[in-house]
Amino acid sequence: MKQNYAVCRLFVLPGLLLIGSLNLNAQEKTKFLNAAESDPIKMGWMTGAPPAKDRTVYFEDGSFFQFPALRWSAAHMRQFMPTTNVSRGLGNVNPLAKNIRKEIDQIKFIPLGETKAMTWQESLQKVYADGVIVMQHGKIVYEQYFGALKEDGQHAAMSVTKSLTGTLGIMLAKEGLIDTSKLVSHYIPELKNSAFGDATVRQVMDMTTALQFSEDYADPNAEIWKFSAAGNPLPKPKDYNGPKTYYEYLPTVKKNGVHGTAFGYKTVNSDVLGWIIARVTRKTVAEVLSEKIWRKLGTEQDAYYSVDAVGTPFAGGGFNMGLRDMARFGQLVLNNGFANGKQIIPKSAIDDIRKGGSKAAFEKANYTLLKGWSYRNMWWITHNEDGAFCARGVHGQVIYIDPKADMVIVRFSSNPVASNSANDPYSLPAYHALAKFLMANK
Amino acid sequence: MKQNYAVCRLFVLPGLLLIGSLNLNAQEKTKFLNAAESDPIKMGWMTGAPPAKDRTVYFEDGSFFQFPALRWSAAHMRQFMPTTNVSRGLGNVNPLAKNIRKEIDQIKFIPLGETKAMTWQESLQKVYADGVIVMQHGKIVYEQYFGALKEDGQHAAMSVTKSLTGTLGIMLAKEGLIDTSKLVSHYIPELKNSAFGDATVRQVMDMTTALQFSEDYADPNAEIWKFSAAGNPLPKPKDYNGPKTYYEYLPTVKKNGVHGTAFGYKTVNSDVLGWIIARVTRKTVAEVLSEKIWRKLGTEQDAYYSVDAVGTPFAGGGFNMGLRDMARFGQLVLNNGFANGKQIIPKSAIDDIRKGGSKAAFEKANYTLLKGWSYRNMWWITHNEDGAFCARGVHGQVIYIDPKADMVIVRFSSNPVASNSANDPYSLPAYHALAKFLMANK
Numbered sequence: 057m058k059q060n061y062a063v064c065r066l067f068v069l070p071g072l073l074l075i076g077s078l079n080l081n082a083q084e085k086t087k088f089l090n091a092a093e094s095d096p097i098k099m100g101w102m103t104g105a106p107p108a109k110d111r112t113v114y115f116e117d118g119s120f121f122q123f124p125a126l127r128w129s130a131a132h133m134r135q136f137m138p139t140t141n142v143s144r145g146l147g148n149v150n151p152l153a154k155n156i157r158k159e160i161d162q163i164k165f166i167p168l169g170e171t172k173a174m175t176w177q178e179s180l181q182k183v184y185a186d187g188v189i190v191m192q193h194g195k196i197v198y199e200q201y202f203g204a205l206k207e208d209g210q211h212a213a214m215s216v217t218k219s220l221t222g223t224l225g226i227m228l229a230k231e232g233l234i235d236t237s238k239l240v241s242h243y244i245p246e247l248k249n250s251a252f253g254d255a256t257v258r259q260v261m262d263m264t265t266a267l268q269f270s271e272d273y274a275d276p277n278a279e280i281w282k283f284s285a286a287g288n289p290l291p292k293p294k295d296y297n298g299p300k301t302y303y304e305y306l307p308t309v310k311k312n313g314v315h316g317t318a319f320g321y322k323t324v325n326s327d328v329l330g331w332i333i334a335r336v337t338r339k340t341v342a343e344v345l346s347e348k349i350w351r352k353l354g355t356e357q358d359a360y361y362s363v364d365a366v367g368t369p370f371a372g373g374g375f376n377m378g379l380r381d382m383a384r385f386g387q388l389v390l391n392n393g394f395a396n397g398k399q400i401i402p403k404s405a406i407d408d409i410r411k412g413g414s415k416a417a418f419e420k421a422n423y424t425l426l427k428g429w430s431y432r433n434m435w436w437i438t439h440n441e442d443g444a445f446c447a448r449g450v451h452g453q454v455i456y457i458d459p460k461a462d463m464v465i466v467r468f469s470s471n472p473v474a475s476n477s478a479n480d481p482y483s484l485p486a487y488h489a490l491a492k493f494l495m496a497n498k
Numbered sequence: 499m500k501q502n503y504a505v506c507r508l509f510v511l512p513g514l515l516l517i518g519s520l521n522l523n524a525q526e527k528t529k530f531l532n533a534a535e536s537d538p539i540k541m542g543w544m545t546g547a548p549p550a551k552d553r554t555v556y557f558e559d560g561s562f563f564q565f566p567a568l569r570w571s572a573a574h575m576r577q578f579m580p581t582t583n584v585s586r587g588l589g590n591v592n593p594l595a596k597n598i599r600k601e602i603d604q605i606k607f608i609p610l611g612e613t614k615a616m617t618w619q620e621s622l623q624k625v626y627a628d629g630v631i632v633m634q635h636g637k638i639v640y641e642q643y644f645g646a647l648k649e650d651g652q653h654a655a656m657s658v659t660k661s662l663t664g665t666l667g668i669m670l671a672k673e674g675l676i677d678t679s680k681l682v683s684h685y686i687p688e689l690k691n692s693a694f695g696d697a698t699v700r701q702v703m704d705m706t707t708a709l710q711f712s713e714d715y716a717d718p719n720a721e722i723w724k725f726s727a728a729g730n731p732l733p734k735p736k737d738y739n740g741p742k743t744y745y746e747y748l749p750t751v752k753k754n755g756v757h758g759t760a761f762g763y764k765t766v767n768s769d770v771l772g773w774i775i776a777r778v779t780r781k782t783v784a785e786v787l788s789e790k791i792w793r794k795l796g797t798e799q800d801a802y803y804s805v806d807a808v809g810t811p812f813a814g815g816g817f818n819m820g821l822r823d824m825a826r827f828g829q830l831v832l833n834n835g836f837a838n839g840k841q842i843i844p845k846s847a848i849d850d851i852r853k854g855g856s857k858a859a860f861e862k863a864n865y866t867l868l869k870g871w872s873y874r875n876m877w878w879i880t881h882n883e884d885g886a887f888c889a890r891g892v893h894g895q896v897i898y899i900d901p902k903a904d905m906v907i908v909r910f911s912s913n914p915v916a917s918n919s920a921n922d923p924y925s926l927p928a929y930h931a932l933a934k935f936l937m938a939n940k
Contacts, residue, residue: 105776106745116733143650208585291558303548334547
């Protein structure tokens with residue numbers, strides 16, 4: 057796989073997970089330990105009293121997030137940073153029925169750009185999966201845990217977080233609390249003089265804002281570094297005089313171009329939407345997610361967000377949850393917002409996601425593996441024959457929903473390569489093969 | 499209340515909660531907002547997008563822990579620091595039956611050192627209670643939440659943490675994993691040349707070690723500052739060359755006197771016991787607590803510990819949990835270790851706690867309000883006619899177990915005065931009056 061185009065990547069600075077663009081050639085040339093070799097439990101990261109020096113990693117220098125330590129850290133993010141709880145409440149768990157199909161492991165597919173078939177089981181090693189659940193007709197048909205993730209643990213969802221933010225946004229729109237045709241500055245006057253001032257909420261939700269937001273890591277003046285520094289919950293250096301929180305940073309984002317014409321995958325859009333959600337509800341995004349979804353869904357675990365120095369949840373990438381709860385959420389979306397005996401999300405909100413965004417705008421972003429896709433309410437819409445759509449996070453996090461196959465795939469991973477371009481060749485055709493198998497074996 | 503003796507106090511430095519001794523005259527002369535005036539929800543701490551400047555507090559400068567912000571922070575500790583989860587697992591909750599007795603609010607008692615009677619209800623305001631549950635015969639007879647604590651929230655347990663550590667210690671002793679008659683250095687060779695080197699595990703568990711561990715905050719060379727700096731999870735300053743973790747600090751503690759002769763309430767003992775627990779189990783204290791108690795008890799929420807820079811749970815004061823789960827734990831201890839259909843803690847371990855420690859050793863610590871008490875396995879034993887014993891944390895945290903009345907009282911508080919000497923006059927006689935009432939009204 058040789059890819060020269062800019063791809064989505066999660067970049068970690070002390071205290072902040074950032075999604076940017078990066079030419080991954082350098083990373084792709086690196087030879088990484090494979091999944092078995094990098095097994096975080098066998099490697100013994102952060103284990104022992106005290107842990108061994110060469111198995112100890114830290115937040116402040118970013119070592120916690122460097123592969124292969126990443127394989128441990130992705131399932132223990134709260135140990136490195138302050139977080140805020142997303143309570144499931146104290147109600148009953150909505151159990152997930154099981155109908156395990158062991159044949160799934162042997163399903164074969166041909167990875168994109170390759171010629172030799174690979175099994176589903178092999179693909180999970182290839183993408184460094186930490187946990188995978190497949191649901192068909194609302195039942196678990198496949199469930200596996202690897203690495204440091206346990207069924208009662210939580211894992212970083214990375215940019216899957218954005219799709220939760222977007223889902224809350226469209227829910228509030230359907231409830232009448234947010235008018236997506238209004239300008240962002242209508243809700244957040246603080247953003248009036250920023251790039252977002254004359255963008256509509258809809259443009260933010262579909263990431264068609266035109267932002268001067270460089271993610272060129274080679275450039276010390278790139279905006280990404282300032283965003284990163286602002287959201288870092290660690291004490292600021294004495295000589296630091298930049299923005300100190302997400303909400304101080306966002307008003308500094310400048311416009312570059314015309315809103316509404318091209319898809320541009322920039323994390324700051326999700327944080328602006330998070331700000332709007334917080335403003336109209338007078339609650340944090342964490343509280344809103346808890347009240348509107350987590351408490352109603354019969355989740356089995358609390359979830360959490362990383363926060364900045366003033367407790368603002370990172371709506372662009374800071375969410376962590378249990379694997380089965382991610383499956384519950386995916387199933388909820390597949391079921392048009394109905395789960396646990398309740399209409400939790402209005403069907404009209406799910407319809408709005410599934411209809412997708414502008415394919416023309418999306419095409420301008422030049423994702424060669426995602427031809428014909430679009431982006432809507434912070435979900436990725438494939439527009440394939442099954443009407444599949446997904447939430448995607450770097451290092452291999454995914455919620456993949458295939459309505460025709462009545463299938464949901466959720467996966468946590470800790471792939472050494474951040475970009476989904478590393479996962480997609482072993483994932484997209486695998487999802488397709490799985491859907492075909494399940495449709496043929498109802 | 500004028501008290502010149504040294505009292506237990508929780509002192510906060512960035513990243514660490516420390517229990518030390520302090521002459522509280524200065525604090526007691528301060529006029530604080532009362533409970534209603536300092537209601538953290540009404541005050542609006544850390545609320546808003548962003549929170550108001552004068553309602554924003556930080557970890558690094560300790561402002562999060564200053565009253566009245568403390569009233570909010572005590573129920574949101576994880577938002578300020580890295581933490582590690584204590585999983586309840588995914589099993590069923592063991593529900594607590596209720597038999598609410600509204601008359602409790604009107605029970606009267608005379609505070610220590612005063613002449614005028616006060617009601618139970620009034621006393622809760624006086625001690626800035628955030629939540630109180632009273633159990634009788636295994637049922638909830640009283641349950642109230644105040645301030646920022648909700649039934650599905652978690653609150654700092656402060657030094658109640660120590661009693662959990664001590665309980666795990668005596669459990670492991672009864673299971674044969676720890677021999678309390680052995681020297682600490684048998685288990686932790688790293689402590690051989692420290693004060694703990696020739697102390698027995700039993701002396702550590704009963705805090706009769708003779709330690710040179712000053713908690714004189716006026717002395718910049720006092721050991722308490724070094725312990726605090728070591729356990730602080732924030733990045734160390736560049737010119738810092740002291741110990742960087744709890745486990746680096748503890749070997750530096752020096753001996754001062756003869757072990758086994760006098761009770762000396764020093765947090766470092768709990769952290770040494772935590773280290774022994776981690777060493778013999780090859781797990782963190784958080785994992786051991788989860789496996790041995792939290793998962794078995796039918797708790798309704800996960801709990802958590804604050805951690806140092808290498809993820810070590812603060813066994814001396816870093817635990818946070820839900821109020822009803824604290825009630826479940828208290829009831830478990832009252833029931834001789836049996837709960838949720840299982841013998842979770844060996845009865846012999848509970849017996850060992852209840853028999854108490856050396857009264858003569860305790861008396862040397864000169865607690866004028868706690869005459870005749872002792873300290874055993876990190877529990878406070880009253881030796882009163884009811885055989886009551888308790889776990890105590892600064893700012894008003896308590897588990898009070900009265901076997902004769904078959905009663906458990908658990909309380910979270912955010913009293914501006916750290917020392918229990920501020921709570922005890924309004925608490926100890928109140929517990930007694932409550933026990934009398936319940937025994938007369940079975």
